Amino acid sequence: MDVPDFELDTSLLGNSKTLDSTVYYDLVIVGGGPAAMSAAVYAARKMLNCAVITRDFGGQVLETSEIENWLGFQSINARDLVASFVEHVNNFDMAVASDMGVAGIEKEGDIFRIKTEDGNVYSARAVILATGKRHRPLAVPGEKELVGRGVAYCATCDAPLFRDKEVVVVGGGNSAFTTAVDLLKVGAGVVMVNFIEGWQADEALQERVHRAENAKLFDYHQVVRIEGKTSVEGVVIQEREKGEEKLLKVEGVFVEIGLLPNSESVKNLVALNDLGEVIIDCSCRTDVEGFFGAGDVTTVPHKQIIISAGEGAKAALSAYDYLMKHAFV
Ligand SMILES: Cc1cc2nc3c(=O)[nH]c(=O)nc-3n(C[C@H](O)[C@H](O)[C@H](O)COP(=O)(O)OP(=O)(O)OC[C@H]3O[C@@H](n4cnc5c(N)ncnc54)[C@H](O)[C@@H]3O)c2cc1C
Numbered sequence: 545m546d547v548p549d550f551e552l553d554t555s556l557l558g559n560s561k562t563l564d565s566t567v568y569y570d571l572v573i574v575g576g577g578p579a580a581m582s583a584a585v586y587a588a589r590k591m592l593n594c595a596v597i598t599r600d601f602g603g604q605v606l607e608t609s610e611i612e613n614w615l616g617f618q619s620i621n622a623r624d625l626v627a628s629f630v631e632h633v634n635n636f637d638m639a640v641a642s643d644m645g646v647a648g649i650e651k652e653g654d655i656f657r658i659k660t661e662d663g664n665v666y667s668a669r670a671v672i673l674a675t676g677k678r679h680r681p682l683a684v685p686g687e688k689e690l691v692g693r694g695v696a697y698c699a700t701c702d703a704p705l706f707r708d709k710e711v712v713v714v715g716g717g718n719s720a721f722t723t724a725v726d727l728l729k730v731g732a733g734v735v736m737v738n739f740i741e742g743w744q745a746d747e748a749l750q751e752r753v754h755r756a757e758n759a760k761l762f763d764y765h766q767v768v769r770i771e772g773k774t775s776v777e778g779v780v781i782q783e784r785e786k787g788e789e790k791l792l793k794v795e796g797v798f799v800e801i802g803l804l805p806n807s808e809s810v811k812n813l814v815a816l817n818d819l820g821e822v823i824i825d826c827s828c829r830t831d832v833e834g835f836f837g838a839g840d841v842t843t844v845p846h847k848q849i850i851i852s853a854g855e856g857a858k859a860a861l862s863a864y865d866y867l868m869k870h871a872f873v
Pocket of ligand 1: 577600610676809
């Protein structure tokens with residue numbers, strides 16, 4: 545399955561204003577996934593002077609092709625779903641920076657200072673952090689150097705590039721097995737490597753890989769390094785008890801060992817749990833007044849699009865209550 549690159553139709557953002565560092569916004573929403581976009585719609589409908597700062601629109605939704613659990617649709621293309629979110633947000637008059645990372649957030653008195661990666665600082669009376677999650681890296685030699693040149697993190701995006709090639713999939717859960725199935729479908733030979741003993745994916749998924757002729761599985765092995773000059777040529781793995789190493793001659797490595805919350809920008813501001821997720825209560829409040837969290841970056845259980853969208857709505861309504869209570873709006 546060939547998945548085209550998604551490019552946001554910027555005409556969809558025709559109504560949006562540029563961010564202004566001299567304005568005190570009622571609310572700044574950080575992120576551009578379902579949580580942030582839902583928060584933006586709810587904030588705009590409450591007539592808040594709101595700004596959205598995000599690296600992109602769509603977030604993790606764009607890592608898959610079809611969504612089959614978004615209410616009202618048996619199946620909807622992920623890009624179409626994101627485009628409909630963006631179009632909805634665009635109906636409202638708000639400031640949007642859609643290719644901008646937030647580097648840090650501080651609180652001075654009642655005002656939050658949001659510092660972006662280009663060095664600008666924006667001010668707001670309330671903030672919603674909806675920055676989602678990203679793939680956990682393996683952190684072995686060769687990985688960083690060969691990202692996009694054989695090292696990949698998204699089978700939906702990249703599996704077609706490995707048609708009839710040999711590929712390692714690292715991980716033992718559902719994501720790793722789904723990746724293996726996608727690769728087997730395009731005729732790739734798959735070697736699965738799992739750090740711990742056994743395999744953690746659902747039985748049905750495991751079964752599809754176990755019975756494939758061109759799949760090999762090594763549990764209780766770790767990846768030591770990825771080799772290759774300009775692209776991946778091999779992966780060295782090590783049996784964890786005896787320490788025996790073997791070189792797997794492959795052209796690709798898919799890393800599927802979990803996700804990390806994008807919470808670095810607030811690690812000195814709000815309480816995080818051991819996983820780095822922003823701790824929220826059932827109203828999306830954090831331990832810092834006026835600072836709210838929504839979606840996958842938070843402790844909310846069951847990370848899903850519909851849940852993130854619901855959490856975004858809830859966070860915006862809680863932010864509105866906060867602003868009203870303090871007579872900021
Ligand atoms: C491969 C895959 C398939 C999935 N399939 C499904 C499915 O079929 N159904 C389902 O319900 N869920 C699915 N999910 C889960 C779903 O995509 C997530 O639960 C959902 O996208 C989370 O939304 P979010 O808005 O909380 O975060 P995200 O979607 O992660 O969005 C985070 C946003 O924040 C931005 N951001 C991050 N850091 C910063 C920063 N410092 N400054 C500014 N912006 C920043 C990002 O650019 C992004 O726009 C899937 C996930 C993956 C990875």
